Amino acid sequence: MAQPVAIVTGASTGIGFESAKLLAANGFTVYAGARRVDRMEPLKPQGIKVLPLDVTDDASMQGMVAAVLADQGRIDVLVNNAGFGSFGSLEEMELAEGRRQFDVNVFGLARMTQLVLPTMRAAGRGRIINISSIGGKFYEPLGTWYHATKFAVEGLSDALRLELKPHGIRVCIIEPASTVTEWGGIAAEGLLASSGGGPYAAQARDMAAVLASTERPATSTRPEVVAGAVLQAATAARPRTRYPVGRGARAITALRRLLPDRVYDLAVTVVLKRIAG
Structure with a gap:
């Protein structure tokens, strides 16, 4: 059987970068896409094809998918990783910033999925792997637009999973802490x-300290660990629908299911204050 073909979006850094590497090391022909093409240069020696990709530009998305199909004639896995987090009070942030957040985190993901589905349906198989976040299950102050996009990705992925099941296409959600x-x-x-x-x-000030703390290995998960969950979702015979991954991911999502809203609100406030110092 020919090597499976994967597209990874947002591959210039972090989870996308490490996922592209790990998939390539495990037998996939990988196409990595991002706006910052220069940041993906280290992927080339591993046989990864690097292409410019802007998930807010339809021509760019169509161009990448067309290039992969022209080279390989198939797409087996799409890893929708491109995304960013825009934080600030709803009152003070421009609506344009909220729209930009949805354009990248939701509509870009949806359009890339639309573009790969015809070839997956024709083959009767495929994997759509959407990088969500535990931020699609819980919430923080001043993160209204970011959390709204991740909650949207969760709902979109769940509905899509049922929609595509008759066509042999699996949909998985990765939920990093x-x-x-x-x-x-x-x-x-x-x-x-x-x-x-x-x-x-x-x-x-408190939330900025919390966000900045995520860059420290002592308090956060290495992107290589998240890439491991992406590989599992891409290769498992029966992949899970969700992969919570990272420190506290399972505990946080479990508490959100169990605690009443006001109790959870208090817990979030206390934890954030503690992290902020």
Whole structure:
């Protein structure tokens, strides 16, 4: 059987970068896409094909999928990893920023999925692996737009799983806890820029400290660990529908199911204050 073919979006750093590497090391022909093509140069020596990809640009998405099909004639796995976190109070953030968050985290994911489905349906098999977050199961102050997108990814993936089952296509959700990437520092900077000087300043300082702390290995999970869950979802004969992964991921999601909203609100507030110091 020919090597399975995988597309990984948002592969310039972190989870996407490590997932592309691990899939390639385990027998996949991998196409890695991101806007920052130069950041993907280290992937090339491992045989990974690097292509420019902007998931807010339809022509860019169509171009990548067409290039893979022209080369390989098939796509077996799509890892929808491209995404970012924009934090700030709902009152102070421009609606355009909320739309941008949805464009990348939800509509880009949905459009990439649309583009690969015809070839997967024709083959009668395939895997759609959506990188969500435990942030699609719980919430934090000043993260309204980010959490809204991740809750949307969860619902989209669940409905899509039933929709595609008759066609032999599996849909899996990866739910990482805080991960050691540049994501947290960038989100913290954006939070302070939008809400660090107004009526939400005290909350913003605490949340920025929490977000920045995710870059420390002592408190977060290495992206290689999350990539391991992606590999499992891509290769398991009967993949799980969800893969909570990282420190505290299972505990946090379990508590969210068990605790009443007001009790959970209090727990989130206490934990965030403790982390912020």
